Amino acid sequence: MSTLLKIQFTIPEETADEAGVFIASKVPHGWEETPAGDGRRFTLYLEDHPLGHEMVREFQARFPEADVTWSEQESENWAMAWKDFFVPVNCGESFRIYPPWLNDDEENGTTHIVIEPKMAFGTGHHATTSLCLATIGRLAKAGTIAEGKTFLDLGTGSGILGIGLSKLGLTGIGLDIDPQAVVCAVENVAANGVTESMRLAVGSIDCVEPGRTFDLVVANILSGPLIEMAGDIVARVRPGGTLVLSGILADKQSDAVAEAYGRRGLGEPERFVEGEWICLVWQNLGS
Structure with a gap:
């Protein structure tokens, strides 16, 4: 055993x-x-x-x-x-995350995401995940994220961000370099009934078909890879699209990441902070 x-x-x-x-x-x-x-x-x-x-x-x-x-x-x-420790958690005003054994389909004005806590990052409890979901909720309320648009979820982990986007009516792809994470994400996508909206694959951004772009690219990974992949990530955002980056320490890493993307012509991002972590958002790229 x-x-x-x-x-x-x-x-x-x-x-x-x-x-x-x-x-x-x-x-x-x-x-x-x-x-x-x-x-x-x-x-x-x-x-x-x-x-x-x-x-x-x-x-x-x-x-x-x-x-x-x-x-x-x-x-x-x-x-x-x-x-022993997993409880439902609110991520902003739009999403509430449940484990399967506590999901009771209660009507509380939020979009429910069911996540089986296994060996994949992204249960909603870590500030970077909840911050990303809260930011996605704000963008949806503002009309930036809307039904029928497409997304790329880079470093999908448990699939939680892509699942949230799928439940808002988007379609897209979740990528992760960890095969175990993708196995977990496949289970979570099925549990949330969004298998028709979200495809999954093992790999990084270089495995996306050449020239393919998305209305929204979200990457909740680490500042180092975000900086290294800046050119490839920006190239995947459709003109007029939105880029959301997280996994970044607010006081130690945010300026370096923003500068790396600023060199690609993106300008200054919007900044949303939760605790020690920050989410950087660029809207209307190339417009």
């Missing part, structure tokens, strides 16, 4: 966001974040044990003040481990 390596990092609050960025650069799927005294605890599960132990060594070297523990856990207990 296969086992997962359960790793927990407990770190002071002042370095917790930096630790989160480090973990995101090493682990393509999701993790749990919970308060721990005056700090924060990160809990994650890895099938690749050597990778996990190497990550522990790197984490301890970079954050010597952190407390780190690890243990083996039966893989089929993965979902149960999430049930």
Whole structure:
């Protein structure tokens, strides 16, 4: 029977966001974040044990003040481990995220998204995901995002952003370089009844057909890849379209990302902040 390596990092609050960025650069799927005294605890599960132990060594070297523990856990207990902390969460005024065991179809004026918390980033609990969904909701209310338009969700993770867009009447593609994330996204797309609206594939932006563009491109990944792929990402936005970028620390990374896209002629973005994180938005590109 296969086992997962359960790793927990407990770190002071002042370095917790930096630790989160480090973990995101090493682990393509999701993790749990919970308060721990005056700090924060990160809990994650890895099938690749050597990778996990190497990550522990790197984490301890970079954050010597952190407390780190690890243990083996039966893989089929993965979902149960999430049930202890996963609760419905509102993302802005437009979306509410549920796990399958709590979705009761209540009418509360929001668009419901059902996400099975597995090994893929994007449950709505992390600020970057909730910030993206809140921003999508604002754009929809303003009429920028509308039924019949197309989207590209780069770094789709659990598929949560693409599912939200599909429920607003858009059609598009979700891409992720992690095959496990795409497996999870396929399940979530089916659970939300949007299989006709959202296709999924393993890969990055370079696997999209040459010349294909979208009314909306959303990328909730990391600042480094966003900067490296700036030219390719901008090229995928249709004239008059919208670009939404997140996964960016507000006070440390936002200016560098904005500058990289400004060099592509995009100008200054709108900035939406939640906690330590920021979402950059450009509308009417090329208009």
